[in-house]
Amino acid sequence: MPLERLQIDSVRCLQAVDVELDPRRNYLFGLNGAGKTSFLESIFLLGRGRSFRTRQTARLVRRGSDGLTVYGEVRSSGRRRRIGVSLGGGELKIRIDGEASLGMSQLAEVMAVHVMGSKLHRLIEAGPSERRRYVDGGVFHVEHGYLEIWRHYRRVLGQRNAALKRGLSGAPLAVWTRPVLAAAEAVHAARQRYTEELSALVEQVGGRLLDRPLRIVYRPGWRQGVSLEQALRESLERDTRTGFTQVGPHRADVDIRMDAGSVRDHASRGQQKLIAAALVLAQVRLFGQRTGRGGLLLVDDPAAELDAESLARLMAELETLATQLFLTGLSDQALRPRKGFPVFHVERGQVEAVV
Structure with a gap:
């Protein structure tokens, strides 16, 4: 599902961008603030219907513009698919092959995109919501x-939280608790299946990037060894007091450990970036195994905060992926592009192919 052509207008500083892309590797170089990350952000918008930098899509609109548009042509299942995302008048519109799309699921079926952004370390440093x-x-x-x-x-x-805030208890509260239990089980089962498959890949990729044992453990959001139903009964007094359900999948976390210790406590900033990269790369590999498709991976400034050896390990791992890569950097000195693949220079919102 490579992205073959990309047009961008009025996404942050970018305007009138129209480029043909390589199905395997694409490099973008330019100074900070030139528009490299906005280029990646535009691709992410095509695949996810949102940004990876902000939840408020309106913030992507170039100053002085009424809206933004991003258009892409994707090779999917042997045929060319057309995706368009636009924002104007506060309304986000998504079209696939000229027809209005229902949203993210349809976009992902055409173009699955993953990202390793500048805030990659937040997977380690931030709270559980980032890992969820x-x-x-x-x-x-x-x-x-x-x-x-x-x-x-x-x-x-x-709905259950609203019932708690109204002071409901006993049978009236149980009316809202039963659907929570059923829905929570579906969420938990899907996450557990996924993380069990993912953990082996995290260990493999982490070993290659860090040369040290790396593993993840999914924490479901309630006490180990008890059912969620029992955990809700035990938490009822706290739930009633706070007006908020204290246990469940919305409180889940992923425990990331290296050498049997917490990476948050013992890993350096460079190690944190490699650990987070291992998590994303494992996810990309699992996607390929489960779907038979390569997808796209956006890698923003991989050289930042990494020494030469760590960067070499990361690049070697990226080279083994059967996915379309987009890589950015300050210059081709910090990040050496492979011969035979397109290089784009980004400056003041303009993107030009380097001949």
């Missing part, structure tokens, strides 16, 4: 029905 998003994004790409399962859980959870 990481897992949910991975499950979504291999089980397209998962998005609606997760949304349903959020809806019924909100």
Whole structure:
């Protein structure tokens, strides 16, 4: 499913961009603020219907413009597919092959995109919500029905929380608890299946990048050894007091460990970047195994915060992926492009192929 052509207009500083792309490797170089990350952000918008840098799509619109447009042509299942995303008048519109799309699931079926951005270390440093998003994004790409399962859980959870805030208890509260249990089980089962497969790949990729044991353990969001139903009973007093459901998949986390210790406590900043990269690369590999498709991987400034040996290991791992790569850097001195692949120079919102 490589992206063969990309047009961008009024995404941050980018304007009137129209480029033909290589199905395997594409390099973009330019100074900070030139528009390299915005280029990647535009591709992500095509594949996910949102940005990887902000939840407010309106912030992507170039200053002084009324809206933005991104158009891409993708080779999918042997034929060319056309994707268009536009924002104008506060309304985001997504079209696939000229027809209005229902949203993210349809986009992902045409063009699955993953990202290793500048805030990659947040997978390690930030709170559990960052790691839940990481897992949910991975499950979504291999089980397209998962998005609606997760949304349903959020809806019924909100209803139970509203009942708690109204002071309901006993049988009236149980009316809202039963659907939460059913929806939570579906979310938990999908996440558990996914992380069990993912863990072996994390260990393999982590070993190559760090030369040290790396593993992940999924924590479901309630006490180990008890069912969620029992955990909810035990938490009822706290739930009632706070007006919020204290246990469940919305409180899940992923424990990331290296040499049997927590990576948050013992890993350097450079190691954190490699660990987070291992998590994303394992996810890309699992996607390929489960779907038979390569997808796209956006890699923003891989040379930042890495020494020469660590960068070489990361690049070697990237080279083994059967995926379309987009890599950015300050210059071709910091990140050496492979011969035979296109290089683009980005400056002041303009993207030009280097001959």
